Amino acid sequence: MLRDNTSKVVLIGGILIILFGAVAPNWIVNQLMFGFSRALAILGLLVLWRTGLVSFGHAFYFGLGAYTVAILDIQLGVTDVFVRLLGGACLAGLAGFLVGFIMRNYRDIFFAMLNTAISMVLYGIIVKTESLGSTDGFAISLPTIFGVAPETKYPLFVVITTVAIVSALLINFYLKTTIGRLTTPIRDNEIRVEYLGFSVAHAIHLKYTMSAILAGGAGALMAMSLGQVDPDSMINWTVSGELVFITILSGPGNVIAPFIGSLVFEVLRTYAFELAPHLWQLIVGGTFLTIIFFLPGGIWSLISKLGRSTS
Amino acid sequence: MTESKPILEVRDLLKTFGAVVAAKDINVDVRKGEIVGIIGANGAGKTCFVNMVTGYLKPTSGSIAFDGVQLVGKGPREVTHAGISRSFQVSQVFHTMTVAENLMIALAIAKNRGFAALREMDSPDLLTRRDDVLTRYHLDSYKDMTVNVLSQGVRKLLDIAMAVVSEPRILLLDEPTSGISVEEKFGFMDVVIEALREDEVTVLFVEHDMEIVERYVSRVLAFYQGEIIADMSPKKALADAKVQEFVIGTRH
Ligand SMILES: Nc1ncnc2c1ncn2[C@@H]1O[C@H](COP(=O)(O)OP(=O)(O)OP(=O)(O)O)[C@@H](O)[C@H]1O
Numbered sequence: 001m002l003r004d005n006t007s008k009v010v011l012i013g014g015i016l017i018i019l020f021g022a023v024a025p026n027w028i029v030n031q032l033m034f035g036f037s038r039a040l041a042i043l044g045l046l047v048l049w050r051t052g053l054v055s056f057g058h059a060f061y062f063g064l065g066a067y068t069v070a071i072l073d074i075q076l077g078v079t080d081v082f083v084r085l086l087g088g089a090c091l092a093g094l095a096g097f098l099v100g101f102i103m104r105n106y107r108d109i110f111f112a113m114l115n116t117a118i119s120m121v122l123y124g125i126i127v128k129t130e131s132l133g134s135t136d137g138f139a140i141s142l143p144t145i146f147g148v149a150p151e152t153k154y155p156l157f158v159v160i161t162t163v164a165i166v167s168a169l170l171i172n173f174y175l176k177t178t179i180g181r182l183t184t185p186i187r188d189n190e191i192r193v194e195y196l197g198f199s200v201a202h203a204i205h206l207k208y209t210m211s212a213i214l215a216g217g218a219g220a221l222m223a224m225s226l227g228q229v230d231p232d233s234m235i236n237w238t239v240s241g242e243l244v245f246i247t248i249l250s251g252p253g254n255v256i257a258p259f260i261g262s263l264v265f266e267v268l269r270t271y272a273f274e275l276a277p278h279l280w281q282l283i284v285g286g287t288f289l290t291i292i293f294f295l296p297g298g299i300w301s302l303i304s305k306l307g308r309s310t311s
Numbered sequence: 312m313t314e315s316k317p318i319l320e321v322r323d324l325l326k327t328f329g330a331v332v333a334a335k336d337i338n339v340d341v342r343k344g345e346i347v348g349i350i351g352a353n354g355a356g357k358t359c360f361v362n363m364v365t366g367y368l369k370p371t372s373g374s375i376a377f378d379g380v381q382l383v384g385k386g387p388r389e390v391t392h393a394g395i396s397r398s399f400q401v402s403q404v405f406h407t408m409t410v411a412e413n414l415m416i417a418l419a420i421a422k423n424r425g426f427a428a429l430r431e432m433d434s435p436d437l438l439t440r441r442d443d444v445l446t447r448y449h450l451d452s453y454k455d456m457t458v459n460v461l462s463q464g465v466r467k468l469l470d471i472a473m474a475v476v477s478e479p480r481i482l483l484l485d486e487p488t489s490g491i492s493v494e495e496k497f498g499f500m501d502v503v504i505e506a507l508r509e510d511e512v513t514v515l516f517v518e519h520d521m522e523i524v525e526r527y528v529s530r531v532l533a534f535y536q537g538e539i540i541a542d543m544s545p546k547k548a549l550a551d552a553k554v555q556e557f558v559i560g561t562r563h
């Protein structure tokens with residue numbers, strides 16, 4: 001049996017990236033912050049995808065996390081990064097837990113589109129509500145960390161990377177537990193899982209709630225990194241689509257994959273907008289096709305192939 | 312044996328699908344350690360009976376008591392927890408996973424109930440148990456193969472092995488030898504029955520092959536159009552006029 005070095009790689013890689021961030025130029029630190037924030041949501045979608053479930057509406061939880069930060073900032077004057085993050089993740093988690101009672105009964109396209117429907121309702125409410133910023137959204141103040149207002153974005157970067165490391169380690173462990181292993185089995189044969197004595201509904205409910213917490217945390221961190229929230233870049237259905245796109249780009253093979261996939265996505269987008277502002281759709285579509293035809297296991301399959309051939 | 316209380320008591324079971332009567336007036340007592348053969352032509356209601364006992368189908372009326380506990384109204388999961396497992400007419404395994412992975416998840420679910428499900432699955436203890444089951448069910452050589460590439464016979468063995476790891480007190484096997492070649496059937500059943508006898512499991516199995524029935528069971532239930540038309544020793548059953556006419560089809 002192959003030894004799993006994932007947690008070691010996450011830990012050492014994460015620390016190196018934190019150190020690298022101290023000397024890296026600003027734009028790189030920004031890309032890393034955006035990439036790692038979004039990657040948390042992908043981590044949750046990875047767990048669902050392994051179970052055979054694709055949500056085409058997780059911008060709902062992403063947006064909930066982001067807007068919780070905005071409300072905490074603007075209405076309550078909360079500046080602490082951890083309170084904001086936990087606020088966003090918990091609210092999204094609670095929503096996910098409640099919605100999960102419905103979602104656990106649906107599969108395939110119904111599961112995917114029910115999620116879309118819910119995200120569209122939230123989008124509609126926010127766009128129509130002046131006090132929630134309507135279509136303009138809000139600007140968000142830079143968070144304080146342990147009561148200190150940092151002068152650069154680096155401390156926030158350290159927080160985000162640390163949260164990314166911890167989340168990756170936790171999900172990596174979860175995937176090794178009995179309940180965490182109930183991904184492929186549920187995808188393959190639900191009846192058998194029930195006859196073995198495990199409730200498929202409970203397993204899916206847990207995974208769904210976890211994915212909501214992660215997407216909420218992702219949204220909260222993204223809001224703080226960007227310094228703003230608005231419905232079109234946080235809750236619109238295209239955001240859900242992006243999340244699914246990055247999930248497939250990353251591949252389901254490993255908890256590190258979402259972080260690499262999200263970074264590739266950020267870089268791709270930045271350069272695409274700079275070099276050819278009108279070709280974004282074409283580039284995303286082209287990449288998507290390439291991945292599906294030539295790399296169905298996503299970027300991760302490339303990396304694991306390289307890893308195997310060198311060792 | 313006759314004086315001990317039955318472990319499974321089925322009373323006046325009825326199951327209808329609209330106008331179709333799939334089970335009617337089913338009354339059966341099964342004692343601990345018995346190996347019971349269920350026979351009957353296609354569509355006689357054998358699978359339907361297995362499905363009702365294991366909670367997949369809810370009877371229209373009647374009762375099923377397992378060690379005094381009422382099973383009617385319980386689903387497959389609760390029935391499994393109560394101590395009854397089953398295998399399937401068409402094997403129900405995890406087809407994109409290897410044989411070893413299939414068994415491991417079955418073991419882990421059976422052994423890591425409740426919060427233990429949040430512990431790491433691959434414990435040395437479970438790995439040892441898994442290898443033990445692999446050996447007992449002659450699955451060693453298929454260990455690392457994906458189910459997709461395996462023959463129906465191996466899948467059936469795996470299906471049964473997965474049902475057994477929860478250490479059930481009653482095991483229902485729905486046509487364990489279907490899809491297995493004539494030459495392999497006896498070897499296959501030897502493996503299965505020997506492993507089950509070792510654990511003193513009470514077994515009910517559906518079977519079309521009368522040679523298999525004669526060889527392994529202590530008692531036969533013959534189904535015809537949803538009813539039990541004979542409940543006797545295999546020798547008597549095979550000589551019974553009704554069984555010959557409606558099950559085996561030798562009288563015309
Ligand atoms: N879900 C259902 N809806 C309607 N009728 C059903 C359903 N399930 C079973 N039946 C009917 O109940 C009867 C018994 O079916 P069952 O599957 O139990 O037969 P069987 O004895 O297992 O046959 P076989 O040897 O072919 O497996 C059949 O007439 C079948 O058509």
Ligand SMILES: [Mg+2]
Nearest residue numbers: 357358359400
């Ligand atoms: Mg049948």
